Amino acid sequence: MSFPTEKQLRDRFDRSEHAVYFATADKRTRYYGFGVREEKFGADFQDVAAWAREQRYPVFGGFSFDEQSVADSALMNGYFVLPEVLYDITDQYLWGRETDPFGAPTPIAGPAITSQTDEQDWPDRVQTAVDDMQKNSNHQKVVLGRQRQVRLTGKLNLATLLADLATQQPNSYHFVLKRGDEAFVSATPERLAKVNRGQFETAGVAGTIRRGTDEAEDARLATELLQDPKNLQEHAYVVETIVSRLQDVATLTLPDGPQIMKNPQVQHLYTPIAGQLNGDNTVLALAERLHPTPALGGKPVDWAMATIQTIEQHPRGLFAGPIGVVKPDGDGEMIVGIRSMWLKQRTATLFAGAGILADSDVQAEFEETGLKMTPMMNLLKEQDK
Numbered sequence: 006m007s008f009p010t011e012k013q014l015r016d017r018f019d020r021s022e023h024a025v026y027f028a029t030a031d032k033r034t035r036y037y038g039f040g041v042r043e044e045k046f047g048a049d050f051q052d053v054a055a056w057a058r059e060q061r062y063p064v065f066g067g068f069s070f071d072e073q074s075v076a077d078s079a080l081m082n083g084y085f086v087l088p089e090v091l092y093d094i095t096d097q098y099l100w101g102r103e104t105d106p107f108g109a110p111t112p113i114a115g116p117a118i119t120s121q122t123d124e125q126d127w128p129d130r131v132q133t134a135v136d137d138m139q140k141n142s143n144h145q146k147v148v149l150g151r152q153r154q155v156r157l158t159g160k161l162n163l164a165t166l167l168a169d170l171a172t173q174q175p176n177s178y179h180f181v182l183k184r185g186d187e188a189f190v191s192a193t194p195e196r197l198a199k200v201n202r203g204q205f206e207t208a209g210v211a212g213t214i215r216r217g218t219d220e221a222e223d224a225r226l227a228t229e230l231l232q233d234p235k236n237l238q239e240h241a242y243v244v245e246t247i248v249s250r251l252q253d254v255a256t257l258t259l260p261d262g263p264q265i266m267k268n269p270q271v272q273h274l275y276t277p278i279a280g281q282l283n284g285d286n287t288v289l290a291l292a293e294r295l296h297p298t299p300a301l302g303g304k305p306v307d308w309a310m311a312t313i314q315t316i317e318q319h320p321r322g323l324f325a326g327p328i329g330v331v332k333p334d335g336d337g338e339m340i341v342g343i344r345s346m347w348l349k350q351r352t353a354t355l356f357a358g359a360g361i362l363a364d365s366d367v368q369a370e371f372e373e374t375g376l377k378m379t380p381m382m383n384l385l386k387e388q389d390k
């Protein structure tokens with residue numbers, strides 16, 4: 006059998022009951038998986054690590070952000086899958102035995118959007134966290150998320166969605182996990198942990214500003230971000246926490262200060278952190294140590310997690326949770342499930358959060374979360390063409 010084309014793989018993805026797509030930000034690693042050989046629901050890091058070790062090839066999935074549970078979902082409360090067949094696009098290699106020939110696709114028009122519901126009271130709820138932080142200086146940072154429900158006239162065409170992800174969000178990770186009538190889609194810029202033969206990489210990504218309308222404005226905004234005390238502080242909490250959680254397992258290398266990472270809608274403060282692991286640490290052991298970083302949770306972590314549960318209206322599920330690929334030898338890559346949405350039947354739930362500090366302007370944070378929802382919103386709008 007010759008290796009299938011990208012179009013065949015995307016069409017197959019849309020047709021399949023169960024499928025997964027994973028691509029790294031640089032697109033040097035890409036996988037398509039179809040079908041289910043084994044599944045694991047709601048497991049913890051150690052269970053998944055032990056299970057992944059028994060498999061012949063990589064498993065894919067994610068952990069729920071916290072212990073709260075999302076109703077009516079087999080995916081959002083933590084789910085991993087060993088696909089029946091797995092296409093490693095980089096190595097042009099097929100794991101498992103292909104039984105489903107790549108038939109001719111039936112062109113299906115994508116659905117239209119019928120309504121959109123936002124949490125309009127989010128700024129007021131976030132203000133209560135700001136007031137608390139102004140009174141208690143030990144409450145330093147909390148990342149608060151909101152959700153948008155978008156009703157659609159029908160099921161999304163996932164072949165179109167995969168093609169649009171590639172063109173619209175070229176420098177993000179891409180993760181699409183489909184199980185029955187549900188799917189989780191993320192175009193995240195954020196790596197949590199990559200482990201490859203004793204070397205590891207992670208990153209601090211926190212602190213955000215919009216893109217400019219031309220090159221000059223874009224550069225001006227980047228300079229503003231690099232000098233903005235609130236964003237620098239928000240970013241520093243993330244880097245300091247990552248360093249302190251890893252220093253006894255690795256020798257770390259990181260630049261003196263943050264750089265700029267640009268995505269189509271936003272620019273972020275970004276600090277790449279790399280190192281050599283001292284012992285036999287797997288990607289899941291590192292992800293467990295790191296999750297949640299203050300880019301998704303906050304500082305101090307216990308107060309931040311409790312505040313998230315109090316102020317956010319719905320459980321996060323895979324939003325902001327560790328998602329990715331784990332190989333049998335323990336290497337692999339976990340990313341964080343932001344810039345994401347959960348599809349269930351005819352509803353898309355979009356997620357976005359923002360790092361809140363005592364000096365946050367809640368309206369500006371609301372607008373930032375709107376910008377962060379744009380990648381998923383654009384995928385939905387593209388369907389109706």
Ligand SMILES: C=C(O[C@H]1C=CC=C(C(=O)O)[C@@H]1O)C(=O)O
Nearest residue numbers: 211212213300343357358359360
């Ligand atoms: C929580 C999100 O973004 C995090 C990652 C990068 C920048 C962030 C910020 O500037 O607030 C957030 O910490 C999200 O996109 O939903």
